[in-house]
Amino acid sequence: MNVKILIVLAFFATNCPGFAQTDPPAPANYLGSDARPASSNAAGQQYPKVDGQQRAEFRLQAPTAQRVQVDIGAHKYDLARDDKGLWAGVTPPLVAGFHYYALVVDGVAMADPASESFFGVSKMMSGLEVPSPGEDFYDLKAVPHGEVREHWYYSNTNTAWRRCFVYTPPGYDETAATRYPVVYLQHGAGEDERGWSTQGRVNFILDNLIAAGRARPMLVVMDNGGGSALFAGNGRGVAGLMGGGIATNRGGTGFSGTNAPRRGGPGLFGGAAGRFADTLIHEIIPMIDATYRTIPDREHRALAGLSMGGMQTRMIGMSHLETFSELGIFSGGTLGELTATNSPLANPAEFNRLVKVAFISYGSVEGGAKSLAAYHEALVSAGITNLTCYISPGTAHEWQSWRRSFYQFAPLLFQNP
Amino acid sequence: MNVKILIVLAFFATNCPGFAQTDPPAPANYLGSDARPASSNAAGQQYPKVDGQQRAEFRLQAPTAQRVQVDIGAHKYDLARDDKGLWAGVTPPLVAGFHYYALVVDGVAMADPASESFFGVSKMMSGLEVPSPGEDFYDLKAVPHGEVREHWYYSNTNTAWRRCFVYTPPGYDETAATRYPVVYLQHGAGEDERGWSTQGRVNFILDNLIAAGRARPMLVVMDNGGGSALFAGNGRGVAGLMGGGIATNRGGTGFSGTNAPRRGGPGLFGGAAGRFADTLIHEIIPMIDATYRTIPDREHRALAGLSMGGMQTRMIGMSHLETFSELGIFSGGTLGELTATNSPLANPAEFNRLVKVAFISYGSVEGGAKSLAAYHEALVSAGITNLTCYISPGTAHEWQSWRRSFYQFAPLLFQNP
Numbered sequence: 001m002n003v004k005i006l007i008v009l010a011f012f013a014t015n016c017p018g019f020a021q022t023d024p025p026a027p028a029n030y031l032g033s034d035a036r037p038a039s040s041n042a043a044g045q046q047y048p049k050v051d052g053q054q055r056a057e058f059r060l061q062a063p064t065a066q067r068v069q070v071d072i073g074a075h076k077y078d079l080a081r082d083d084k085g086l087w088a089g090v091t092p093p094l095v096a097g098f099h100y101y102a103l104v105v106d107g108v109a110m111a112d113p114a115s116e117s118f119f120g121v122s123k124m125m126s127g128l129e130v131p132s133p134g135e136d137f138y139d140l141k142a143v144p145h146g147e148v149r150e151h152w153y154y155s156n157t158n159t160a161w162r163r164c165f166v167y168t169p170p171g172y173d174e175t176a177a178t179r180y181p182v183v184y185l186q187h188g189a190g191e192d193e194r195g196w197s198t199q200g201r202v203n204f205i206l207d208n209l210i211a212a213g214r215a216r217p218m219l220v221v222m223d224n225g226g227g228s229a230l231f232a233g234n235g236r237g238v239a240g241l242m243g244g245g246i247a248t249n250r251g252g253t254g255f256s257g258t259n260a261p262r263r264g265g266p267g268l269f270g271g272a273a274g275r276f277a278d279t280l281i282h283e284i285i286p287m288i289d290a291t292y293r294t295i296p297d298r299e300h301r302a303l304a305g306l307s308m309g310g311m312q313t314r315m316i317g318m319s320h321l322e323t324f325s326e327l328g329i330f331s332g333g334t335l336g337e338l339t340a341t342n343s344p345l346a347n348p349a350e351f352n353r354l355v356k357v358a359f360i361s362y363g364s365v366e367g368g369a370k371s372l373a374a375y376h377e378a379l380v381s382a383g384i385t386n387l388t389c390y391i392s393p394g395t396a397h398e399w400q401s402w403r404r405s406f407y408q409f410a411p412l413l414f415q416n417p
Numbered sequence: 418m419n420v421k422i423l424i425v426l427a428f429f430a431t432n433c434p435g436f437a438q439t440d441p442p443a444p445a446n447y448l449g450s451d452a453r454p455a456s457s458n459a460a461g462q463q464y465p466k467v468d469g470q471q472r473a474e475f476r477l478q479a480p481t482a483q484r485v486q487v488d489i490g491a492h493k494y495d496l497a498r499d500d501k502g503l504w505a506g507v508t509p510p511l512v513a514g515f516h517y518y519a520l521v522v523d524g525v526a527m528a529d530p531a532s533e534s535f536f537g538v539s540k541m542m543s544g545l546e547v548p549s550p551g552e553d554f555y556d557l558k559a560v561p562h563g564e565v566r567e568h569w570y571y572s573n574t575n576t577a578w579r580r581c582f583v584y585t586p587p588g589y590d591e592t593a594a595t596r597y598p599v600v601y602l603q604h605g606a607g608e609d610e611r612g613w614s615t616q617g618r619v620n621f622i623l624d625n626l627i628a629a630g631r632a633r634p635m636l637v638v639m640d641n642g643g644g645s646a647l648f649a650g651n652g653r654g655v656a657g658l659m660g661g662g663i664a665t666n667r668g669g670t671g672f673s674g675t676n677a678p679r680r681g682g683p684g685l686f687g688g689a690a691g692r693f694a695d696t697l698i699h700e701i702i703p704m705i706d707a708t709y710r711t712i713p714d715r716e717h718r719a720l721a722g723l724s725m726g727g728m729q730t731r732m733i734g735m736s737h738l739e740t741f742s743e744l745g746i747f748s749g750g751t752l753g754e755l756t757a758t759n760s761p762l763a764n765p766a767e768f769n770r771l772v773k774v775a776f777i778s779y780g781s782v783e784g785g786a787k788s789l790a791a792y793h794e795a796l797v798s799a800g801i802t803n804l805t806c807y808i809s810p811g812t813a814h815e816w817q818s819w820r821r822s823f824y825q826f827a828p829l830l831f832q833n834p
Contacts, residue, residue, distance in 0.1 A: 001775065015806075042536065042539065042541060042649070043539060043541060043609065043645035043649065044645065044646020044647075045539075045540070045646075045649050060525065061525075062523070062524060062525040063522045063524060064483075064524035064525075065522075065524060065525055066481075066483070066523065066525050068525075102530075103527070105482075105523060105525045105527065106479070106481050106482045106483065106520045106522060106523045107479060107480060107481035107482060108477065108479040108481075108482055108522045109526060109530065110520070110527035110529075110530055111527060111528040111530065111534065111541060112521065112527075113519075113526065113527055113528065113541065114649075115541065116536075116541060117528065117534035117541040119459065119460075119533075122459065122460060122461060122462075123459050123462070123527060123530040123531065124459060124530065124533060124534040124541070140578050141567065142571065145568075145569040145570075147566045147567060147568055148566070148567040149564045149565070149566045149567075150564060150565040150566075150567075150620075151562075151564055152557065152560075152562040154559065161557050172755075173708070173709075176593055192460060197567075203567075228460035228461065229460040229461020230460075230461075232459065232460065232461030232531075233461050239730075246616065267593040289592070293430040349457050391668075399559030
């Protein structure tokens with residue numbers, strides 16, 4: 001590298017577009033000409049925009065505000081005000097995928113009116129979709145599309161109406177004699193039954209896999225596993241969740257399942273511990289088998305989930321191998337220790353006979369990723385044969401990890417029932 | 418009324434819970450003991466609450482904000498700050514039903530993190546559901562429930578993937594030989610294909626009507642009629658829309674259908690005038706007839722909509738009576754003048770033969786309500802026999818008017834095809 005290039009780099013290092021840390025400069029078109037409105041924006045909204053370097057520019061008209069920040073990717077960035085009261089700023093390059101974010105106006109974190117909203121961290125958050133170069137497995141493509149159905153049913157154990165979303169694969173309505181396997185797919189704490197089909201785009205992922213002949217047509221049932229209110233009212237910002245990994249899913253307030261709203265569900269780990277297990281085993285699965293054309297046996301039934309939903313997969317799945325034959329845990333721990341009391345892992349031959357697919361994944365930036373290879377090795381050494389582990393490159397406790405996890409997991413399902 | 422009661426009333430008139438207009442008093446539990454968290458709140462959120470007098474209390478923790486207001490029902494109310502930075506305030510009694518609202522923090526109108534979000538006024542707004550005493554036709558009840566299906570399809574005229582929502586009635590999957598009539602139901606400007614099943618609760622309204630034997634089981638197709646971006650970027654608050662009625666749906670910015678987001682649709686009245694008519698007639702209807710078990714003739718096909726969707730119903734429906742036999746216009750004008758050139762109204766006998774149901778409605782507070790009786794009378798005098806008019810008591814250009822309108826409209830449909 002010669003001196004001229006070094007000088008140019010030094011220029012950019014001090015003058016490149018970014019957030020003002022002291023006096024606000026006048027906002028300008030910071031981004032490259034390849035910048036486009038984010039696909040996650042509300043209809044017709046130009047900002048936020050994302051450019052080819054995966055930098056995002058946020059704008060907000062707020063002439064009477066004292067300070068405007070954007071809280072995204074575990075950081076808060078100050079926006080700069082121009083003389084007309086327009087606040088603007090450009091982030092450093094962001095990790096590709098879906099990011100929750102909030103605008104912080106004079107200390108109050110709120111959703112950006114220009115963005116679509118997504119239920120996360122127990123409230124309606126803004127979301128920013130950062131395109132991932134060369135990675136389009138979750139895009140809406142020119143392939144046959146399944147449907148996502150909003151389905152209401154009454155739960156006796158909860159004495160409440162509950163809502164689930166059910167993905168039916170392309171052709172479901174046209175082939176009245178065909179029956180399908182089912183994966184029960186759970187959200188994380190602070191999210192709900194909407195997460196997998198909105199933030200997760202699981203319907204597009206499966207549409208694409210099925211069109212490519214890489215996954216078997218299947219139903220996906222997305223129900224409410226509780227924990228939606230985990231973060232309600234504790235005032236924690238986005239950064240607290242996104243940087244902390246699943247450890248932040250413990251404790252918190254409002255997790256008891258009381259004061260559940262009309263569309264909410266029961267908690268899992270609070271006062272209502274174990275209720276979701278009962279609901280799933282004794283109500284949801286029989287309801288789904290009676291309502292949809294499923295293949296209603298354990299060989300054609302999988303359970304998976306992210307974060308809290310991964311922990312539920314271990315807790316419920318490992319103790320109900322009469323009901324499930326395939327398990328997926330995304331950023332939610334492992335199958336448990338080999339030495340754990342009463343674990344099915346204690347009998348590897350029997351475990352191999354019962355569990356056709358066991359899948360564990362993490363984002364590479366998550367703490368759990370570090371020990372995953374050793375865990376895998378320990379189970380293989382003990383004679384466990386059907387375990388697949390996956391690390392999502394460069395991602396944290398976030399939806400891009402879970403989209404990729406499902407994309408790796410789905411092709412394994414129901415191949416040798 | 419004796420003096421003692423007058424004194425008590427005077428006490429309440431000066432001291433009753435309300436918004437501070439000058440110095441902020443310390444917030445307290447202003448509402449009666451019958452106050453409950455709004456059903457529109459996010460999971461686990463206690464505020465806003467609504468009491469039996471239909472007053473709503475809003476709260477926001479914002480210690481460093483200078484001013485916090487709530488913008489609801491065409492008014493902005495100041496919240497009062499306590500010494501810990503909690504802002505709170507109680508509205509006067511609100512009209513029952515669904516209200517968009519925003520919190521205004523130091524002049525910036527944003528969604529309340531404690532509320533579910535709803536797409537309206539071209540952005541994600543907060544919503545407050547105010548219970549309506551004795552009026553439960555749109556509630557989730559213990560009756561059989563249909564499904565709302567998210568359906569994606571490719572449009573050649575728009576060269577884009579589009580999304581619609583399709584309500585299928587209870588029993589649709591179980592009775593494979595049954596075919597159903599269809600109502601195409603359009604949203605208003607600044608809203609989109611989600612409006613009728615979220616804000617409008619049309620699925621619950623139909624579930625309840627069908628269970629009571631008061632409406633024929635039917636499909637409802639909710640597509641994107643354009644206009645979603647009408648209010649994008651114009652900075653107008655909620656009050657500007659809610660107080661102004663449909664006149665505010667004219668003009669505006671961002672209405673050209675360009676820069677449409679991934680899930681958006683084309684405009685109707687801008688540069689893409691008429692494109693939705695083509696999309697509906699030549700793409701959506703054939704796609705629906707090919708995908709669902711419809712009765713694919715004009716006698717079993719209705720078109721209806723609210724506000725801009727009502728105008729579209731007149732423009733598209735009246736010029737396509739070969740396609741539709743029943744029309745519903747909610748807060749969106751009339752069928753047009755009797756003297757209009759080329760109007761089917763010019764031949765009342767033929768109009769009566771073709772149009773089995775023509776339905777026009779307004780909220781009583783809307784300007785259009787005043788002249789509706791005279792319009793009805795003029796058409797009856799001219800020999801039009803199948804016109805039904807309805808005025809929703811005490812409501813404005815808002816969802817409660819349109820829920821009630823659909824509730825009145827649906828039982829008329831497909832009764833004498």
